[in-house]
Amino acid sequence: MKSLKDYRRSLSARLSVWTVLVVTAIFLAALGIMFAESRDHVRKDTLGKAQQTLDGTVLHIDNTLRAVEVAANNMLRVIESNLDKPDKMFDYSRQVLETNPELSGCSISFEPFYYKEKGEYFSAYSYNNGDSIETENEGADYYQYHTMDWYLIPKLLNRPYWIEPFQEDDDWGIVVQDIFSSYSQPIHDKAGKVVGTFSVDIPLDWFSDTVSATRPFPNSYTILLGKGGTYLVHPDSTRQFYETIFTTSLQESDSAIESLGRAMIAGESGYRQMTYHGELLHVFYKPFKNTGWSVAVICPESDVFAAFNQLRRTVRLVTAIGLLLLSTWFIVSRSVRPLQKLVDSTHQMTQHEFTGEIPDSTREDEIGRLQRRFKALQQSLSKYVGKVRQQSAVLEARRAELQEAYDRAKAEEHVRNAVLHQMTADMSAPVADITAVSRTICEEYQEMTDDYMDAMVDKIEKDANQVGEMLNQLLREAT
Amino acid sequence: MSTILRFILLTVVLLLCPPKVQAEKMVFMTSWTAQAQFAGYYVAYEKGYYKEAGVDVEIRHPSLTTTPLVCLRREQPDAIMLSLMSAMDLISQGIPMVNIFQDSMNSSQLLISRRDNDPLKMKGRKVAIFNPDPNYLAYVVSKKEQLNFQIIRCTSHINLFLSGAIDATMATSYNEYLQLLQSGYPLSKESVYRFSDHGYNIQEQGVYVSRSYYQDHAKECQQFAKATRLGWEWVAQHPEEALEIVMKYVRSDHSATNLTLQRRMLQEVLNLQIDADSKKRDFRVRRDMVEKANKLMLACGLLKHSVTFEELTIP
Numbered sequence: 001m002k003s004l005k006d007y008r009r010s011l012s013a014r015l016s017v018w019t020v021l022v023v024t025a026i027f028l029a030a031l032g033i034m035f036a037e038s039r040d041h042v043r044k045d046t047l048g049k050a051q052q053t054l055d056g057t058v059l060h061i062d063n064t065l066r067a068v069e070v071a072a073n074n075m076l077r078v079i080e081s082n083l084d085k086p087d088k089m090f091d092y093s094r095q096v097l098e099t100n101p102e103l104s105g106c107s108i109s110f111e112p113f114y115y116k117e118k119g120e121y122f123s124a125y126s127y128n129n130g131d132s133i134e135t136e137n138e139g140a141d142y143y144q145y146h147t148m149d150w151y152l153i154p155k156l157l158n159r160p161y162w163i164e165p166f167q168e169d170d171d172w173g174i175v176v177q178d179i180f181s182s183y184s185q186p187i188h189d190k191a192g193k194v195v196g197t198f199s200v201d202i203p204l205d206w207f208s209d210t211v212s213a214t215r216p217f218p219n220s221y222t223i224l225l226g227k228g229g230t231y232l233v234h235p236d237s238t239r240q241f242y243e244t245i246f247t248t249s250l251q252e253s254d255s256a257i258e259s260l261g262r263a264m265i266a267g268e269s270g271y272r273q274m275t276y277h278g279e280l281l282h283v284f285y286k287p288f289k290n291t292g293w294s295v296a297v298i299c300p301e302s303d304v305f306a307a308f309n310q311l312r313r314t315v316r317l318v319t320a321i322g323l324l325l326l327s328t329w330f331i332v333s334r335s336v337r338p339l340q341k342l343v344d345s346t347h348q349m350t351q352h353e354f355t356g357e358i359p360d361s362t363r364e365d366e367i368g369r370l371q372r373r374f375k376a377l378q379q380s381l382s383k384y385v386g387k388v389r390q391q392s393a394v395l396e397a398r399r400a401e402l403q404e405a406y407d408r409a410k411a412e413e414h415v416r417n418a419v420l421h422q423m424t425a426d427m428s429a430p431v432a433d434i435t436a437v438s439r440t441i442c443e444e445y446q447e448m449t450d451d452y453m454d455a456m457v458d459k460i461e462k463d464a465n466q467v468g469e470m471l472n473q474l475l476r477e478a479t
Numbered sequence: 480m481s482t483i484l485r486f487i488l489l490t491v492v493l494l495l496c497p498p499k500v501q502a503e504k505m506v507f508m509t510s511w512t513a514q515a516q517f518a519g520y521y522v523a524y525e526k527g528y529y530k531e532a533g534v535d536v537e538i539r540h541p542s543l544t545t546t547p548l549v550c551l552r553r554e555q556p557d558a559i560m561l562s563l564m565s566a567m568d569l570i571s572q573g574i575p576m577v578n579i580f581q582d583s584m585n586s587s588q589l590l591i592s593r594r595d596n597d598p599l600k601m602k603g604r605k606v607a608i609f610n611p612d613p614n615y616l617a618y619v620v621s622k623k624e625q626l627n628f629q630i631i632r633c634t635s636h637i638n639l640f641l642s643g644a645i646d647a648t649m650a651t652s653y654n655e656y657l658q659l660l661q662s663g664y665p666l667s668k669e670s671v672y673r674f675s676d677h678g679y680n681i682q683e684q685g686v687y688v689s690r691s692y693y694q695d696h697a698k699e700c701q702q703f704a705k706a707t708r709l710g711w712e713w714v715a716q717h718p719e720e721a722l723e724i725v726m727k728y729v730r731s732d733h734s735a736t737n738l739t740l741q742r743r744m745l746q747e748v749l750n751l752q753i754d755a756d757s758k759k760r761d762f763r764v765r766r767d768m769v770e771k772a773n774k775l776m777l778a779c780g781l782l783k784h785s786v787t788f789e790e791l792t793i794p
Contacts, residue, residue, distance in 0.1 A: 142553060143544045147610040147634045149642075156605065156631065156644035164638045167733065168544065228641050228662035243737045246663040251739050261663050 035312070042308035046217070046299070047271070047282065053216040054284045054297045061210055064102070065183070065202075065290040069160070071100050072183055072200045079108055079187055079198055086115045089124035090135050096200060097128045104128050104180055105201035107138065108187070109145055114195050121145065150182040150199045158194060160185035162291035164226045165204045165241065179204040179241060181291070204241070208233045211295055217303035224295045225264050232293065260285070264294035338363075338371040345378060354382035420474060427470045430463030437463075505699055508539045508556035510612055510684060513732035515745035516653060517560075518721045519582060523710030525724050532702035540732050543634050546611050548574075557692055558703065562683040563764070564615040564772050567786040575690035578792050580704040581764045582711060583683040584754040587747070588616045589656055590672040592647040593640065598672040604646035605629045607636050614649035615772075615781055616674050616681070622779040637662060651683075653747035657740055680755065681772045682765060693793065700793075708762050715749055715760065718742075764792050 075096050082088050093106040109123035121139020138145065145151050150163045163182040184199040207224060211233045214222045224233035229244035239247075245261035248254055256274040260283060263270060267287040274281050282304050285296035302309065341358055348356040358375040361368040437456050441448065448456070509517045520538055523529050529536040541550050548569065551559060558579065561569070566576050590598040590606070599620070606621070606628040608614040613632065621628040628647075633639050636648040636655045641662060650656045652673070659666060674680070686707070693700055714721040725741055754761045769788045776782040 141545060141549045142542065144546070144610065144634075145544070147632050148544070149633070149635055149638045152631065152633055152639060153642045153644045156639075157642065161642060161644075164641075166635075166638075167735070228637055228664070230662075239737070242735055243739070244661045244663065246661050247737055247739050250657070250661055250743055258663070265663055 031315070035315075038311055039305065039308050042305055042311075046304045046307070047284075050216045050220065050282070050284050050297050050299050050304070051271070053214055054286055054295065057211060057214040057222075057297075058286050058288060058295060061207065061295075062289050064210075065162075065288065068100065068103065068183055068200060068202060069290065071096065072160075072185065072198065076185060076187065076198050080189075083187075083189055083195065086110075086118060086122065089122075090126070090137075093124045093126040094133055094135050097126050097133050100200070101128070102202060102206060103200050104178055104203045105182075105199075107145070107150070107182075107199045107201075108196065109139065109151055109199070110187070110196035111194075112146060150184045151197050154184040154186045154197050154199075155194050158186050162293075163199070164228060164230065165207075165232055167241075181207070204232060208240075214295070214297060216297060217299055217306065219303045220297060220299040222295060222297050224293055225261070227265060227292050229261050229265050233295075260296070264296060267292060267294065335365075335367060338367055342371065342374050345374065349378065349381065352385070354378055354385055423470050423474050427467050430466045434460050434463045434467075503696070503699070504535045504537055505558060505696070505703060506537045506539060506554075506556040507558040507686065507703075508541055508550060508554065508560065510541070510560035510562075511654075512540050512543065512734045513725070513728040514654070514734060514736060515722065515725045515741040516684070516748050517728075518714045518725050518745055518748070519707055519711030521710075521724045521728050522713050522721055523706045525727075526710065526713060528706035528709045529703065532706040534699050534702045534706065536703065536706075538728075541611065543611060557696070558686050558688045558700075560684055561687050562612050562615075563681060563685060563768065563791075564683075564776060564781075565612050566685065566687050566791060567769070567772060567776060567782060568613075568615070570786045570790055571782040571784050575790070576687040577690050577693045578685045578687055578764050579693065579700040580707050581682065581685040581762055582707070583685065583748075583751050584761060584765070585682060585751045586616070586675040586680045587651040587653055587683060587751050588614060588674040588679070589650045589652055590617065590620065590647055590674070591640070591650050591656065591659065591666065592670045592672075593643065593645075595667045595670050596646070597669055598647050599624055599626065601628070601646055602626050603629065605631050605644070607631045607633045607639050607645045607648040609636070609649065610634055615776060615779075616679055617649045618781055619679065619775045619779050620672075620674070623775075640664070653744045653751065657743050657747075661740060679775070680768070681775075682768050683751075685764065697793075704762075711752065711760065711762070714745070715752075718745055718749070721745065764788070 075092060079089065079092055082092075089108040093108050096106040097103055105125065105127045107123050107125045109125075110118075112120045115122050118137075121137070121141075121144075123137060123139040123145050124135065125138035126133050126135040149166065153163060154161045161184055163184055165179050165181045167179045178201075180201040180203045182199040182201045184197050186194040187196040187198050189195045211222050211224045212235075221235040222233060223231055223235075223245075225245055226232050229246050231240050231243055231245065234240040234243075245257060245264070249258050256276070260272065260274065263272075264285050264287070269286045271282070271284050274283060280301040282299045282301065283296050284299075285294055287294040338359075338361060345356045345358055348354070356378070358371065358378055360375070361371040363371070437460050441453070441456055445453075507520065509520065511517075517538075520536075524536055524538055539554070539556060541554075545553075550556065551574070561576070562583075563581075566578065569576050592598040592601055592604075603626075606617055608617045608630055610632040611634070617628060617630060620626065621630070631639070631645055633645075636650060637658050639645050640648045640659065641664060648655065650659065656671075686703070688696070688700060722738065722742055722745060725745070726738055729736055729741065752760045752762070754765075766788045769786070769791055773782065773785055773787075777785060
């Protein structure tokens with residue numbers, strides 16, 4: 001049966017446990033809410049930053065390209081007004097590059113035999129090699145520009161068109177190693193007939209540098225897709241210009257990448273999450289107004305939630321330290337719990353209680369050994385005290401018996417004394433008679449008749465017999 | 480040793496060991512920039528099959544901004560890769576060419592239209608063909624099916640197609656078709672017309688030399704063909720290793736392609752090499768296909784005169 005102390009201790013322990021549990025639950029809930037709020041906040045912040053960076057880049061490129069378009073459109077009017085002066089075309093193509101240093105090349109090209117005196121090929125081409133501007137007629141049997149994208153597409157569409165980046169492989173005349181894109185538009189004569197095309201070239205490097213610089217976070221990167229999904233900018237240079245976003249799907253379908261690619265080349269703007277090579281990525285994409293190309297900023301999860309992860313790491317560290325301390329306390333507490341039991345047991349032992357429970361211990365350390373030895377000591381003491389108590393009980397019983405015997409003997413003695421006293425008292429009368437009779441006889445012996453004498457002797461004999469019986473009785477009592 | 484004996488011994492040694500003659504270089508020009516279509520040639524070179532056969536081959540890739548005829552005139556390669564119909568066209572124009580090796584046994588030609596249209600219902604529409612080696616079958620089907628295509632000669636089909644500047648394009652199943660798939664353009668079955676499925680299975684790429692060159696270098700040409708065949712057989716047995724060699728050429732040539740595309744291309748090219756009848760890689764010009772091509776081209780006015788199997792092949 002529990003003592004009041006035990007009961008109080010138990011109640012206190014239960015209250016403590018409940019308090020700890022409730023406080024822990026409240027703490028965890030608060031921590032959870034704080035984490036969720038922080039995550040949401042950080043997410044909104046970082047994603048907003050990524051979106052802003054993307055918007056800024058797209059706007060910057062759109063504006064630059066728009067400026068190129070405006071410059072080209074202005075020159076187109078000059079060209080169309082001077083179609084009767086073919087040789088001026090060389091000056092115009094040169095002039096475009098002189099006034100637009102971001103452009104690397106300019107072609108003013110005409111349909112076969114448009115200028116009969118110029119033959120089948122007439123294309124006034126200028127190229128800015130960085131040091132100077134070279135100009136030539138680039139058309140020839142070896143360079144049949146009428147079949148090239150930059151000539152055919154605006155001619156067939158009869159409207160301006162941004163040509164996908166390309167690299168030419170001819171090795172005659174002005175050799176251009178750059179990969180570039182062209183803004184090409186048809187040249188019309190006064191009757192509105194397409195008579196040629198006018199193209200200005202902008203190096204892909206310009207886009208690469210501008211787009212690659214779009215890095216809202218340290219590990220984020222940017223890709224730029226052409227209309228056919230070609231990676232015009234990609235952090236992996238072996239894929240840039242050589243692969244499209246769908247290339248890997250030729251071998252193994254990847255629906256996430258394909259879906260992103262289709263959305264991008266369809267000119268959509270958006271945001272999506274996707275897993276690529278086991279990593280969660282946040283992708284923002286937006287098309288350029290002018291070219292139809294699409295740029296995407298790709299932010300790894302680790303970047304988007306870098307601040308949040310830092311907070312989480314700190315909280316984890318603090319929690320870990322707390323748990324470590326708690327564990328240490330728990331372990332130490334658990335380790336010294338036997339000692340506490342031993343203290344309690346010792347206390348009980350000082351109160352002559354040797355039956356307090358000391359559990360068995362399997363621990364091999366000092367505390368385990370102490371616990372086992374203390375238990376052995378307790379058991380030994382308990383046995384010893386048990387024996388002592390048993391012997392005490394025996395002794396007590398014996399003492400009680402002795403006391404009882406003593407009391408009984410004393411009572412018997414008292415009775416015996418009373419009896420003796422009574423007997424002595426009883427004997428005194430006959431003895432006194434005997435004495436008185438004897439004295440009378442001795443004093444009056446002469447004067448006594450024989451009868452009287454006989455009567456005296458009989459009396460003495462009677463009293464003597466009475467005394468003799470009393471003595472016999474006394475002797476009987478004495479034994 | 481007497482002077483006479485020394486003279487006799489020297490004479491015997493000279494007779495037994497003829498002076499080493501430096502092999503004349505044979506410049507071979509492919510029909511396109513570096514890609515898996517030419518894997519057998521690359522392998523024959525890299526594995527030393529040409530050298531072992533005693534031919535000093537130099538592999539060149541053409542500029543895409545011109546035509547084979549201009550290439551022949553300008554760069555004067557000894558051997559050039561042409562489609563069967565192109566070779567017949569050149570021969571009919573008076574340029575005697577002779578086939579020394581045929582690596583394609585089937586037609587890879589496709590007509591692909593935009594927006595799921597049936598290519599044979601695109602009357603009067605703009606159809607792109609390849610300028611350096613025209614897709615003659617586009618003319619044939621246009622004429623035979625009375626489609627009156629507006630033929631647009633281009634250097635590269637893909638951007639033209641994606642831009643919407645044309646309504647359909649000719650393509651090869653091993654190159655442009657794969658490029659279109661790679662561009663993410665949705666292609667339905669209905670929009671792809673495979674010529675070989677409609678009675679137009681005419682073999683394509685082969686290696687040609689001028690008849691005069693062949694007359695002077697018959698042995699080299701035969702050795703070239705033998706070594707090339709060995710190259711292709713090795714490719715068929717070791718496609719992945721062959722791709723490594725292909726990619727070496729691709730990188731060197733700065734071709735805008737990639738390993739994945741080249742792998743698919745090689746698979747298709749190897750399939751196209753298997754003859755429909757013998758089910759083997761025969762590497763030969765088929766008389767029936769020459770006759771069929773001759774008939775189709777003549778009917779469409781693509782040949783000035785009939786070109787016979789004998790004119791085209793080694794006597």
